[in-house]
Amino acid sequence: xxxxxxxxxxxxxxxxxxxxxxxxxxxxxxxxxxxxxxxxxxxxxxxxxxxxxxxxxxxxxxxxxxxxxxxxxxxxxxxxxxxxxxxxxxxxxxxxxxxxxxxxxxxxxxxxxxxxxxxxxxxxxxxxxxxxxxxxxxxxxxxxxxxxxxxxxxxxxxxxxxxxxxxxxxxxxxxxxxxxxxxxxxxxxxxxxxxxxxxxxxxxxxxxxxxxxxxxxxxxxxxxxxxxxxxxxxxxxxxxxxxxxxxxxxxxxxxxxxxxxxxxxxxxxxxxxxxxxxxxxxxxxxxxxxxxxxxxxxxxxxxxxxxxxxxx
Numbered sequence: 001x002x003x004x005x006x007x008x009x010x011x012x013x014x015x016x017x018x019x020x021x022x023x024x025x026x027x028x029x030x031x032x033x034x035x036x037x038x039x040x041x042x043x044x045x046x047x048x049x050x051x052x053x054x055x056x057x058x059x060x061x062x063x064x065x066x067x068x069x070x071x072x073x074x075x076x077x078x079x080x081x082x083x084x085x086x087x088x089x090x091x092x093x094x095x096x097x098x099x100x101x102x103x104x105x106x107x108x109x110x111x112x113x114x115x116x117x118x119x120x121x122x123x124x125x126x127x128x129x130x131x132x133x134x135x136x137x138x139x140x141x142x143x144x145x146x147x148x149x150x151x152x153x154x155x156x157x158x159x160x161x162x163x164x165x166x167x168x169x170x171x172x173x174x175x176x177x178x179x180x181x182x183x184x185x186x187x188x189x190x191x192x193x194x195x196x197x198x199x200x201x202x203x204x205x206x207x208x209x210x211x212x213x214x215x216x217x218x219x220x221x222x223x224x225x226x227x228x229x230x231x232x233x234x235x236x237x238x239x240x241x242x243x244x245x246x247x248x249x250x251x252x253x254x255x256x257x258x259x260x261x262x263x264x265x266x267x268x269x270x271x272x273x274x275x276x277x278x279x280x281x282x283x284x285x286x287x288x289x290x291x292x293x294x295x296x297x298x299x300x301x302x303x304x305x306x307x308x309x310x311x312x
Contacts, residue, residue, distance in 0.1 A: 033196035085144030089133025156232030
């Protein structure tokens with residue numbers, strides 16, 4: 001059974017269509033990055049998944065439970081950390097988590113064990129008696145995550161969980177997210193692309209309300225391209241590289257320490273063929289390597305070329 005399943009989700013606000021027939025599935029244990037520029041429809045999608053908003057068309061299920069027909073049952077399976085966590089600064093951490101447990105209708109005999117589990121999972125053991133308002137931004141974020149996982153949800157939705165954190169806190173929260181994925185499926189919404197690269201297994205990219213990419217990170221970044229640095233005094237480099245079978249582009253990038261770097265795109269097994277060519281031409285090489293695309297370049301291509309079609 002899928003942790004999340006959507007089919008043809010559409011939603012409009014007056015004349016503005018926020019989502020257009022969005023369909024995807026998420027398997028248990030996956031860590032999914034939800035990406036998109038501001039106004040792309042990410043927040044609308046999260047509100048529909050959490051049952052706070054109904055779609056105009058389509059269907060959404062959480063572990064097989066329809067979020068429109070049975071919203072309360074679906075919400076019981078979800079832990080949600082919004083960008084601005086609903087924290088009460090005057091309350092101690094323990095008091096706040098006890099309140100959340102009661103609101104979640106956790107049975108009295110299970111509240112303390114679940115609070116202890118959430119506190120340990122988020123590294124809050126030494127802070128349970130402290131007022132939340134006295135904690136650092138990083139530890140307040142940990143409290144927000146603790147309330148989201150308190151009832152042992154099957155799906156954890158995190159909206160910009162590292163916004164405003166310092167570098168050390170960001171690393172800690174990233175590690176925490178990976179650890180939480182051992183027990184819950186994680187849907188992580190963020191605009192910080194490096195966050196996705198180090199945390200997620202797969203990405204969903206929403207642009208103008210449409211799902212433009214749904215792919216594993218490795219597949220999304222894969223490309224038939226190579227970088228080669230050739231002694232600058234070598235002649236006919238661009239022409240020879242461009243003549244290789246399947247190559248569709250050769251770009252001169254820059255010159256450094258007497259070597260000219262070239263980017264070669266298109267064709268299969270480029271590096272072995274470029275190496276053979278270099279030997280036959282007696283070129284002196286400083287570097288030859290595959291050139292996978294960054295998530296940033298993939299995202300930019302999807303934004304800049306809206307008619308290129310979805311990447312599934």
